[in-house]
Amino acid sequence: SKGTGAASFDEFGNSKYQNRRTMSSSDRAMLNAFKEITTMADRINLPRNIIDRTNNLFKQVYEQKSLKGRANDAIASACLYIACRQEGVPRTFKEICAVSRISKKEIGRCFKLILKALETSVDLITTGDFMS
Template sequence: MVVTDPDTGELIRKDTGEVISDNALSQEKEWRAFGSEGDADRARTGAPVSLAFHDMGLSTVIGKESTDASGNQIDSATQMRMGRLRMWHSISHSHSPKERSLQQAFTMLSKIKDRLGLPDYVIEKAAYVYRKAQERGLIRGDSIGSVLAASIYTAVRQSGVLRTLDEISASIDVKPKQAGRSYRRIVTELDIKVPMIDHARYIIRIANRLELDERTKRKALELIEQARKKDLLAGRDPIGMAASILYLVNLEEKSYRTQADIAKAAGVTEVTVRNRSKELRNRLDMDSNSRSTLRGQKFPLLNESNTRKD
């Protein structure tokens, strides 16, 4: 029979006392505290490596414990000296402009994650795009906020998460025009393949906010498919087009949701909804003399006789 000495790690034959091995591996759980919380926050491993940290989570941190390894209290002079070392250690980690830029950008990225409710994989992808833009020198001449907004928008487009550039820009407090310029520059210089926008998802999103029924949603999806086949969606704001499609179907269904209601739910202006609706109706009528799939007839004219004043 073989027994294990937990203190020395030796395997000993019980009947003869012969030491079989003195290098046995411990099979017990190796719980340790990796943070400043101590025993209250014990884990098997530390935090995972992440691109969303300026040091990727691999930095060395001087702890704030007031006791040494033996559990004895550290005197006040030593604690003050360790505090100064901790301060200079923190400063030395961000001495270069590149490190300071990453630290500032990823601090903002962590806040935006909570504001927009973005998942972790989108944040990782956005951090990767930002690092690539920094390596290529694309941040020079732009603000950190605009490049970060462009990186997040690239990540959500690639991941299929519905977030507009206006929403992202508002959360960082930068102008959408600046973020759009940075986005075009990043996509062009880094040769990033961004998938096409799915207008149907924006229709469902706006319709859910307006609490429209399934019949209206289905007809709106049919109409957006007609517009796509006639190449009426290229170069247009997807949210504005989705809101206009819903407004046309809203008139057809006589649910009488005002332009203001639809524009507010979509986050666009009433002028956008009105102009895009007229353009869609005219283009659909000009391109085809056939009847619309909605109720087998053309759309009603957008004039005072069949629309309510907002």
């Protein structure tokens, strides 16, 4: 069949071809993580501000490359956990675990590494209350 002149698009309306060339693998990884974060947040009905904060946390961690070698999904899950606490709607590791494909143990590990990497504190509640 002859081309109609219409470009080929993926389900998000992005042109299939130009993206592959113009987008670096790190941008692609970040976009995938943002998609994953939105999906997880939607599953537990978290508001947009939490998604935005999670994306920002993820971006900071990702650009620092301090968690190289950890799965992006695990980092994203831990960022979601931190964002919830910072925004005052804490969720347990178990709840985050339920909407992600990552084990509670791995989310906990990433959580500690991220806090160290960003030298940030998760105010509001102490970890002790939450590990149970």
